[in-house]
Amino acid sequence: MNTSAPSGRSILPRVRARSEVREPNAATALLTPRGAVAVSTWFGLVAGLAELGLAFGLKPLFDPSPGLFRMNRFILWTMPTVNLVLFLILGMVAAAILCFKPQTRARWALVPLCMLAVLTLLLSFRKLHDVACLVLACGLGYRLAIRLEPRVGSLLRLVRRSLIPLAAVATGMVGLSLGGEIFRESSAAKRLPSLPAAAPKPPNVLLIVLDTVRADRMSLYGYERDTTPSLARLAGRGVTFGQARSTAPWTLPSHASMMTGRWRHELSAGMNRPLDNADPTLAEYLAGHGYDTAGFVANTTYAGAETGLDRGFARYEDHTVSFKDVLWTTVVGRRILCPLFAPQDRRSDGHPCDHLRKNAGHIRRDLLAWVDREGGDDRPFFAFLNLFDAHNPYLPPHEFNAPFGAEPESEHDLKLFERWFILDKSTLTPRDVQLVSDAYDDCLAYLDSQVDGILGDLALRDKLDDTLVIVTADHGEHFGEHGLYGHASSLYDQELRVPLLVLLPKSAHAGRTVADPVSLRDLPATVVDVLGLGADSPFPGRSLARCWSGADGSPTAPDSVLSSVDAPVETAPNQGRSPVFRGPMKAVASGRRVYIRNGDGREELFDVAADPDQTHDLADLDESKPHLDHLRAELIRLLR
Numbered sequence: 282m283n284t285s286a287p288s289g290r291s292i293l294p295r296v297r298a299r300s301e302v303r304e305p306n307a308a309t310a311l312l313t314p315r316g317a318v319a320v321s322t323w324f325g326l327v328a329g330l331a332e333l334g335l336a337f338g339l340k341p342l343f344d345p346s347p348g349l350f351r352m353n354r355f356i357l358w359t360m361p362t363v364n365l366v367l368f369l370i371l372g373m374v375a376a377a378i379l380c381f382k383p384q385t386r387a388r389w390a391l392v393p394l395c396m397l398a399v400l401t402l403l404l405s406f407r408k409l410h411d412v413a414c415l416v417l418a419c420g421l422g423y424r425l426a427i428r429l430e431p432r433v434g435s436l437l438r439l440v441r442r443s444l445i446p447l448a449a450v451a452t453g454m455v456g457l458s459l460g461g462e463i464f465r466e467s468s469a470a471k472r473l474p475s476l477p478a479a480a481p482k483p484p485n486v487l488l489i490v491l492d493t494v495r496a497d498r499m500s501l502y503g504y505e506r507d508t509t510p511s512l513a514r515l516a517g518r519g520v521t522f523g524q525a526r527s528t529a530p531w532t533l534p535s536h537a538s539m540m541t542g543r544w545r546h547e548l549s550a551g552m553n554r555p556l557d558n559a560d561p562t563l564a565e566y567l568a569g570h571g572y573d574t575a576g577f578v579a580n581t582t583y584a585g586a587e588t589g590l591d592r593g594f595a596r597y598e599d600h601t602v603s604f605k606d607v608l609w610t611t612v613v614g615r616r617i618l619c620p621l622f623a624p625q626d627r628r629s630d631g632h633p634c635d636h637l638r639k640n641a642g643h644i645r646r647d648l649l650a651w652v653d654r655e656g657g658d659d660r661p662f663f664a665f666l667n668l669f670d671a672h673n674p675y676l677p678p679h680e681f682n683a684p685f686g687a688e689p690e691s692e693h694d695l696k697l698f699e700r701w702f703i704l705d706k707s708t709l710t711p712r713d714v715q716l717v718s719d720a721y722d723d724c725l726a727y728l729d730s731q732v733d734g735i736l737g738d739l740a741l742r743d744k745l746d747d748t749l750v751i752v753t754a755d756h757g758e759h760f761g762e763h764g765l766y767g768h769a770s771s772l773y774d775q776e777l778r779v780p781l782l783v784l785l786p787k788s789a790h791a792g793r794t795v796a797d798p799v800s801l802r803d804l805p806a807t808v809v810d811v812l813g814l815g816a817d818s819p820f821p822g823r824s825l826a827r828c829w830s831g832a833d834g835s836p837t838a839p840d841s842v843l844s845s846v847d848a849p850v851e852t853a854p855n856q857g858r859s860p861v862f863r864g865p866m867k868a869v870a871s872g873r874r875v876y877i878r879n880g881d882g883r884e885e886l887f888d889v890a891a892d893p894d895q896t897h898d899l900a901d902l903d904e905s906k907p908h909l910d911h912l913r914a915e916l917i918r919l920l921r
Contacts, residue, residue, distance in 0.1 A: 312379065312387045312390060312433050312437075313379065314375075314376035314377075314379045314380050315376070316433075316437055317372050317375040317376045317379055317390050318369070318372045318373065318376050319372075319437070319440050319441075319444065320372065320390075320391075320394065320436065320437070320440055321368045321369055321371055321372020321373075321375065321394055322365065322368070322369060322372065322444065322448075323439075323440045323443070323444050323447065324368045324372075324394045324395075324397075324398055325364050325365035325366070325367065325368030325369060325372075326361065326364075326365060326444070326447040326448060326450075326451050327398070327447065328364045328368065328397070328398045328401045328402075329360050329361035329362070329363070329364030329365055329451060330361060330447070330450060330451060330454075331401070331402060332360050332364060332401050332402075332405055332611065332612060333356065333357070333360045333361065333454065335402070335405040336352065336356060336360070336405070339405065339406070350587055351582050352610075353581075353600045353606070353610045354458075354585065354586060354587055354599075354600055355458055355459075355600055355602060355607075355610065356458075356610050357454045357455070357457055357458035358454060358455040358457075358458040358459050359602075359607045359610040359611065360610060360611055361451040361454055361455060362455065362607075363607060363608060363610070363611045363613075363614060364401065364611060364613075365451070367397065367613065368394060368397060368398075371393045371394055371397065372394070374393075375389075375390035375393075375394075378390070386430070387430045387433050388426050388427060388430045391425075391426035391429050391430060391433075392422060392423055392426040393422075394426075395421075395422035395423070395425040395426040395429070396418050396419055396421075396422030396423070396426075397418075397422070397613070398422070399417070399418040399421045399422045399425065400414055400415065400418035400422070400613060400617075401611075401612060401613055403417055403418055404612035404613060404616050404617070405612050411616050411617065414616075415617075482747070483571075483572075483661045483812060483813075484661065484747050484748060484749050484786040484811070484812060485661045485662050485663070485664075485744060485747060485748040485749070486567065486572070486661070486662070486663040486664070486748070486749045486751075486808055486812070487663075487664050487666070487735075487739070487748050487749070487750045487751070488539070488663075488664070488665045488666070488751045488753075488804070488808075489666045489668065489732060489735070489750070489751065489752045489753070490536065490539070490665070490666065490667050490668065490753060490754060490755055491668050491671060491728055491732075491752070491753070491754040491755075491780065492532060492579070492580050492584075492667055492668060492669045492670075492671060492672050492754065492755055493669075493671045493672040493673075493754070493755070493756060493757065493758050493768065494671045494725065494728070494754035494757065494758075494779065494780060495754070495757025495758055495774075495775055495776070495778065495779065496523075496525070496754075496757070496778045496779055496780045497774070497775070497778065497893065498721065498722065498725060499512065499725060499780055500513055501513045501516060501521070501780060501782070502523065502780070506685055506722055508685070508722050508725040508726050508729065509725060509726070509728075509729040510729065511729045511730065511732065511733035512729055512732065512733075512752065512780070512782060515733070515736070515752075515782065515784065516782055516792070516794075517791060517792050518784055518788045518791045518792075519750070519782055519783050519784035519785060519788070519790075519791060519792075519793075520782070520783045520785070520790055520793045520794070520795065520825075520828065520829050521781070521782055521793070521794045521795070522781035522782075522783070522794075522795045522799055522825075522828070523794060523795065523796050524778065524795075524796060524797060524798040524799065524870070524889075525753065525778070525779050525780065525781030525798075525799055525800075525801060526777050526778060526779070526798055526799070526800055526801070526842045526844055526870055527754070527755060527756050527757075527776075527777050527779050527801050527844060528544055528545045528800060528801060528802050528843065528844055528845070529545045529756065529844060529845060529846055530756045530757070530768050530769050530770070530771065530772060530776035530777055530844070530846050531583070531755075531756055531768055531769035531846070531850070532580055532582075532583035532584055532755050532756065533550045533551070533552075533555075533556070533583040533584070533588055533590075534548060534550045534551065535755035535756055535801065536550075536583075536584055536588075536590055536667075536755055537550040537556045537589075537590065538800075538801060538802040539563075539753075539755075539801050539802070539804050539805070540556075540562045540563050540564065540590060540592075540805065541556075541560040541561070541562055541563075541805065541820070542560075542563075542802050542803070542804070542805040542806055542820035542821045542822045543560055543802065543821065544802060544843055544845075544919065545843075545844070545845045545846075545847075546845055546920060547560075548560070550588065550589065551847065551848075552847075552848055552850065555587060555588045555589040556588060556589030556590060556592070557589065558589075558592070560819075561593075561819045561820075562590075562592050562593045562805075563593070563663070563804075563805040563808060563809075563820070564576070564592065564593025564594045564663060564665070565592060565593030566593070566805075566809065566814075566818070566819065566820075567593075567663045567808075567809075567812075567814075568593050568594075568595065568663075570812075570814055571660055571661070572660065572661050572662060572663045573595060573655055573660045573661070573662045573663070574593060574594045574595050574596070574662070574663045574664075574665075575594055575595060575596040575597070575598075575648075575651050575655075575662065575663075575664050575665070576590070576591060576594045576596070576597040576598070576599075576664075576665040576666075576667075577598050577644045577647045577648050577651075577664070577665070577666050577667070578590075578597070578598065578599040578665075578666075578667040579638065579639045579640070579641075579643075579644055579667050579668055579669035579670075580667050580669045580672070581599045581600050584599070584667045585599040585600065586599055594665070596651065598647055601639065605619065638669060639669070640669075640670055640677075640678050640727075641668045641670050641727065641728055641731035641732075642678065642731060644666055644667075644668060644731075645731055645734060645735050645738070648664060648666060648735065649735075649738050651664070652664075652739070652742065652744065653742075666735075668728055668731070668732075670724045670727055670728050670731075671721060671724040671725055671728060671758070673698075673701045673702050673767070674698040674699055674701055675698060675701070675717055675720040675721045675723075675724050676698055676720060676724075677720075677723050677724050677726075677727040678727070681723070681726075681727045681730075683720070683723035683726070683727075684723065684726055685719050685722040685723050685726065686716065686719035686720040686722065686723045687716060687719065689716075694716065697709075697713055697716065697717065698717065698720070701717060701766075702767055702854050703854070705856050706761075706766045706854075706855065706856075707856075714760065714761055717760070718760045718761075721758065721760065732752060736750065736784075746786065746787060746788075747786050747787075748784075748786065749783075749784070749785060749786055749808065749811055749812070750782075750783070750784035751781075751782070751783055751784075751804065751807075751808075752780065752781070752782040752784075753779055753780060753781045753782070753801060753804075754779035754780055755779070755801075756768050756769075756776055756777065756779065757774075757775050757776045757777065757778060757779060758775065758776070759771070759773075759775045759776060760775075762775050762894065763775070763895075764855075764858065765854075765855055765858070765859060766854050766855060767854030767855065768854075769846060769849065769850045769854075769861070770849065770850075770854060770855055770859030770860065770861055771846075771859060771860045771861060771866070772844055772845070772846060772860075772866050772867070772868035772877050773877075773895050774875065774889060774893070774894075774895055777844050777868065779801070781799070781801070783807075783825065785811065786811075790829040793828075793829050795825075795828040795829070797828075797839040797872070798839070798840070798841075798842045798870040798871065798872070799825055799828065799840070799842065800822070800840070800842040800843070802821075802822050803822040803823055803824065803825050803840075804825075805818075805820040805822070806818060806820045806821070806822045806823060806824045806825075807824045807825040807826060809824075810824035810826050811824075811826060823840065839871070839872065841869050841870065841871040841912075841915040841918075841919060842869065842870040842871070843867070843868070843869055843916070843919040843920075844867070844868045844869075844870075845865065845866060845867045845868070846861050846865065846866050847865045848861065848865070849861045849862050860879055860880075861880070863879055863880040863881040863883075864879070864880015864881060865880050866878065866879055866880055867916055867920070869912050869915050869916045869919065870889075871911070871912060871915060873888055873889060873890035873891075874886060874887065874888055874889070874908055874912065875887045875889050875895070876908075876909065876912035876913070876915075876916070878916065884900045884909065885898050885900050886898065886899045886900040886905050886908060886909060886912070887899065
């Protein structure tokens with residue numbers, strides 16, 4: 282066989298021809314504009330589903346709670362959708378370039394897609410710095426694009442085979458989330474006409490919970506600063522309780538008690554567990570008696586729908602779904618795009634991690650929109666508001682003219698507010714503590730103005746006079762008393778004594794005050810009693826109507842009040858110095874005395890009438906023995 286080259290022809294061109302098939306430019310011909318869009322769609326679906334999987338898969342590493350997800354509950358549709366949009370934008374740009382320059386190398390269409398995909402995965406790991414993620418994404422994304430470039434044909438075949446199944450999975454996720462919300466609202470709308478008719482002209486009910494508000498920082502209760510002038514004025518139209526006490530020093534169990542009438546130890550709601558279905562809620566009971574029900578919540582972490590507090594509400598608004606909020610649910614949006622293109626106004630909105638935080642003005646607008654929308658219905662309403670403005674980082678909206686605190690003057694001041702909860706308070710200066718404490722008073726003033734506005738808006742709609750209004754708080758806050766800061770750390774009055782103002786329909790029993798301790802767990806029994814629905818009430822506790830039924834407005838038989846806390850929060854505000862770190866705590870208030878049993882067995886006794894700051898422990902005094910014996914017995918009785 283003659284293996285020599287034919288005369289006049291060289292073997293080199295043939296070799297080059299074969300080599301050209303393997304060159305990247307040859308692959309470019311396979312990546313048409315339509316192909317670029319298809320590939321970007323595929324990348325977007327894969328990246329969105331991968332980020333969603335990582336969000337669930339990595340949860341145990343940064344949030345060990347098995348029962349509460351503590352993220353925006355709409356991520357089932359926001360993560361796939363936002364990723365798909367971002368990748369499609371890149372794909373459309375690549376398609377436009379390929380339309381005008383068909384010979385553009387495929388790598389320049391693949392590089393941005395690969396970089397964005399790698400960046401999404403890297404940013405899902407919270408411990409990696411943003412800059413490190415960007416550098417790694419550029420390098421790894423480029424190398425991946427180089428590897429994929431000569432295999433564009435294989436990539437397109439993979440896209441054709443898997444695009445429809447991926448789209449079906451993503452569509453299922455979107456449908457599961459959005460469809461569930463739509464079904465819930467439509468079911469509530471369909472169910473409302475079928476509910477039993479309410480009694481003739483029944484009162485509405487408005488429950489306003491001021492998250493993290495302690496009573497002794499309100500001028501309503503004699504605080505030297507005029508932090509709550511509107512509430513002090515409104516007290517002349519209602520009944521003011523001077524010793525209202527929460528069942529727990531943090532949000533979820535306290536709210537759960539207000540909704541069910543149960544003590545903390547009787548409920549499933551805990552640090553990592555939602556409220557179960559064991560006990561009926563006030564919203565369920567009122568809905569069953571013809572009430573339209575709605576909740577508007579700013580504390581999405583411990584009062585959102587996933588906590589179980591939404592049970593019985595026909596409408597429950599917690600997480601928002603604005604463009605910025607939806608973008609923020611993805612790691613690229615949260616860590617790169619929003620800070621880059623829409624920098625957080627840290628002074629007005631607080632900590633960047635609180636991007637979804639709704640101020641009281643937002644809640645007010647949502648409530649009034651719902652009232653106006655449902656106002657044509659003859660049914661009464663039960664509305665529950667959770668206002669979160671007094672919770673750290675204690676920064677009222679920028680447009681509010683703060684009367685007590687100074688504006689943050691430096692980056693140090695801003696970081697002080699943003700990281701307040703986790704800062705080691707032993708390292709702070711007196712000026713730091715005063716700055717934050719003053720800001721807290723500003724937040725109270727802002728809340729006071731908004732509560733006054735809410736009631737004023739209802740009055741303009743001729744709805745206030747026929748509404749039972751309850752203004753209270755779920756717990757208080759420490760600012761150095763007992764060497765403590767924050768909440769969920771102890772059972773001192775700074776965390777347990779909260780405001781309670783009840784405005785009865787037609788301003789009945791206006792101007793009365795009640796000095797004896799009462800528990801917030803009595804609120805459901807009180808509401809159904811005032812509404813005349815107490816005959817078949819499922820709620821334990823006693824109606825607070827007993828406190829204004831006597832001639833002098835005093836309860837004829839004061840109750841002992843129980844409060845408890847089981848465990849410290851995961852991110853401790855006092856670096857392990859909180860009393861709760863010694864074990865579960867219980868407290869009983871009876872008359873003028875408060876008894877605290879610590880987890881290590883140590884007992885404390887205070888006369889809060891003579892010593893409201895609880896600075897003098899009376900437990901070791903001989904004359905305190907009868908009081909200790911009585912309160913120990915009361916604790917055993919209440920726990921049983």
